[in-house]
Each structure stands twice: as structure tokens, then as C-alpha cells.
Amino acid sequence: QVQLVQSGAEVKKPGASVKVSCKASGYTFINYGISWVRQAPGQGLEWMGWSNTYRANTNYAQKVQGRVTMTTDTSTSKAYMELRSLTSDDTAVYYCGRDGGGYPDYWGQGTLVTVSS
């Protein structure tokens, strides 16, 4: 069965960076992209970007462009999302999702990133 398992919760100080991983299993990794979506406490879903696992190209939301890097490692079927220069506004649950057609059809369990001094 398709599974996406994310890395554990993180606490970071303002200005630091965080790297969240997403391990995929149960399907052929290179046949699907990976989307990243975040959700601030009590708020809605915010699309952050998408990574093509096969061609290694990406598309990022303007709000995080310049601070985010999304990568994939086909040898381990893992995707990564690194976010730099963190502020309290980046406190959120970060989700990865398998994306074959523009929408995530399977989601990871989420990773809580807390930014606090």
C-alpha cells in the first residue's frame, strides 16, 4: 500500500533552517511528483511547492521562493523540503503528498515545525 512517512517534529530558533524528509513506499517513486503543503495552527492549507522526482525540476510558491529547496533522492525514495531563515510565521504542520496529476492523492502524517526563541 502507498505510504508516505515523514520525519519527526522539530523546534527551531528564528533565523535557523529546517529540513523535513518524506519516505515513500508502495509505488514506483519516479512515476509521481511530491507536493508540499503546510498548515499553520488553526489555519487552512497552504501549497508550498512541487518537486518532479524524475527530472528534478521544481515549482515553488512565491511566498517561500528563495527560502525553500525541495529535492528528491530516487535511490532511497525520499523527498526533502528545506526551509531557511525561519520566522514564527513558519510555525506549522508540514505535509508531503504524492502528486501524479496536480493534486496530492496520498499524504504523509505531517511534521510539526515550531519556530520559537
Place this chain on the structure above:
Amino acid sequence: EIVMTQSPATLSVSPGERATLSCRASQSISSTLAWYQQKPGQAPRLLIYGASTRATGIPARFSGSGSGTEFTLTISSLQSEDFAVYYCQQYNNWPRTFGQGTKVEI
């Protein structure tokens, strides 16, 4: 970017009743719309893609309709497990964008 607007923000219904949720796009997106359900503390779950195609394992009481700029998610007879927040998302253009959500409550 395409702005997705959902209404109402909160929908109060009783079990067994029909629920109708709306999603409007700021420009035409053809049928490139997905719907998700999210329960507290859980990841979103894909319900509908292509505006009207149910995802794998989604009960028939969930149906989607619409094209262009106006879309509807209908839950024909609400079950207790359907009380949740529902989001629409367009995938016609980059960046992908979500609506702000509709909370379905008792």
C-alpha cells in the same frame, strides 16, 4: 494566482441531512479541481479530483460537480464521520491554490 473562495465558512447540519459546499475560482479552471476532507489532527484525505471523480475508496454519498469557475461538493446523507473541514484546490495553474475551507458541524 487563482483565488479559490469557499462558502459557507461553516455549515451546520444534522446526521442524515444533505450538505452542499461551494467553491468558486477567480478565473476559469476547466475541471481541474480537487476536494479534500480533513479531521482534527489528521492529514487531508483526497475525496474528488477532476471536479467529479471520486478517489479510491470514497463512498458514493460524496459527489462533485461543476466546471469553469463554480464547483459544488455534495454529501447526500451526512454520517457522523463526515463532520470535518473540507477544502477545494485548483491545479489548472501554478501556483496550486486552496480555498480557505468549509467546516461541516452538527
